[in-house]
Amino acid sequence: MHSESLNSINNLDVDVAIIGAGPSGAIAASLLHQQGKKVLVLEKQYFPRFSIGESLLPCCMQFIEQAGMIDAVKDAGFQFKNGAAFRYQDQYTTFNFTDKFTAGPGTTFQVQRGQFDKILADTAVKQGVNIHYGHTVTQVDLHADPVLQVTDDNGAAYQVNAKFILDASGFGRVLPRLLNLEKPSNLPSRSAIFTHIEDNIDDPTFDRNKILISVHPHHKDIWYWLIPFSNNRCSIGVVGEPHLLQHLQGTLEQQLFAIVNEEPGLKRLLANANIVQECATLKGYSANVSTLATTKFALLGNAGEFLDPVFSSGVTIAMQSAAMAVESLLKQLDGEAVDWQQDYAEPLMKGVNTFRTYVQAWYDGRFQDVIFYQHGNPKIKQMICSILAGYAWDASNPFVAESERRLNTIVALCRETAA
Template sequence: MRRDNVDVTIIGAGPAGSVAAALLRQAGHSVLVLERQHFPRFSIGESLLPQSMAYLEEAGMLQAVVEAGFQYKNGAHFVWRDQVSSFDFRDKHSPGWGTTYQVERATFDALLIRCAADQGAEVRFGHTVLAMQPGPAPVLEVADEQAARYEVASRFVLDASGFGRVLPRLLELEAPTGLPPRAAIFSHVRDGLALDAFDRDKICIATHPERRDVWFWMIPLAGGRSSVGCVAQAAFFDGPEAEREARLRALIRAEPTLHRLIGDAPFVMPVRQISGYAANVARLHGAGYALLGNAGEFLDPVFSSGVTIALRSAHLAAAVLKRELGGAKVDWHAEYDAPLRRGIDTFRAFVERWYTGELQDIIYYPRQTPAIRRMISAVLAGYAWDESNPYVADPVRRLNVLHEMCVT
């Protein structure tokens, strides 16, 4: 069987794989990216967070993203019944970017991997990883689209396969998430929004009028489109697949703000549903490999944290790996796993309290302290690793105390 040799093999050409590939190429390492699909391809996760911009800039991709014509984003607009609360991410506790973009992922992801290829990464689309031999010199077995098999020997493997979760499946790394199984039903609409009808520079997150554990998103995109969807525990969407479009339409009509903004605007792509997307692993690294982004852990889409966590993981892993490939002794747990999980745990504290309603009580509280509001805004903007923020350094206790203050 043919065997190719490379410094680093990356499984998956999504944002995490692309940024990791670019950062490693900047350090002079040979990089091979194996992607099962062909780009462009649809993906959910269209609303970026400002923290992401620093990683795109370091990976040499910022100019391409800025010039692509994506919808500008500067914050989030929350609505429940007659209550509203808007956060401007430029007004936040943490330093750094306060703006970003809302993107059609097919275009965005294709753009990023092209930037990585332009920096010298080799990308093979339509190639599927079948098996892995972990170890100091890991070997992957791969099949191309003609079912021809070959091997790739690397000094290290990064799994950026997203929801495909290649190495967690092959190496039996899956672990319980601790989160209830939820599902999302979604599509795109031609929204036709008047300029004064809604601030297109913000994502809209609306809570169901009768169910605080059910929420909607509306993400304005460039060209007069919006992504719209609903998230709930999976049983909430039970019913025949043939009725999926009618189900989403009825849900939009049930939420007053979305009904006003979208109403009966036509869906411009088939209504889709994904279930059981929350994921976790026993460890984020092992002999000769590390897991990036959704291949390791995915929480929930409510705060659009997925791409930010993916890019943070790529940035952290690339830094550790460059040192290891340079001959240094590294500690993947202390330098990658533990630091990455600290930010994920911050997001987890916010996600869990969103679904219990506690964070919603905080967000809609009418007498918010400006300093605390900026701290909350920073986390919502993706700065979940800035431990100068008390709601990052000690998120569970701080949120619990804050909620107690808001309801007494």
């Protein structure tokens, strides 16, 4: 760990200050360092630390490779992932991510994020990136070059002078809070209850190489994730609007397993499961901002906008935003004029809005009708599969370029045929 003793920290001058050492922060730091830029990462916590967002999408792998981190990730022994499985009542369907429309990696991993994020951050440090753990950004001044006031966990304060700030603080949303950028999400408020279990699954038909998304048998806008890890453990969670979960009684653990047992397939799979981590909840997590970037700062990943966990898009958006922001930032640092709205915010939001189309359509039932349709056109399935694999920025895919119109067309066909 690169973490200078505070005796040697007075005011620091860097090209880029990055708030947060999670996936977007580590990837951005590595890509900037490769180009000879002086980077300082300020991370409030110490790694490893728990985080959700454990089922990566294949699209992520290209950014991990660009950052020179692919070998470290492959050597870690994470659970291989090649697709997604969906279940609703007696319907079960799978998407194989290698059978997709868009070029690029078709497999990835399901990861315990504490270990995964630490591997990315440690690899960045080995490459020469400086990370200060246990350091909190308390104030930001954007009047001239950005100035950050930072406090370490002993209470000692210092100042960082930077030419630019990247906020990779995830749900901490440091700059949106400090700069008053927060804006309500246009998605309904939902809650998640989740934990890690020793799953002891003995069903030979269960595919550990896929995330399993199960839909509640009576409420199609309640769904469950089951993400297998490589060590006989799984991440299990349930998501729904608060009024749909308010009948649940008891501790979080009792609430989670009461509703898990309402889904017969999960009840059967997890009959021998033991909880190995305290249950947690996340409420009202969807978020938005008024500004994603200016000539002084850019927001990455969840610090800008978080949609919903249903298609595991969070880490993909985080890494995609890191790569796109770095591309614009390198131009600005080298003296070129950058229009951050046109060059970063709008291209990033094209993919985010593609995901948004399918998230909203999942909850209103349209996309579920497509997912569970049994007689789909293989070519259309490949195009949908690309989006589920994270390739939401591929404008050559009609279901990206015109996501709402194309989706509604096939929804109508599916419903007409099923009628």
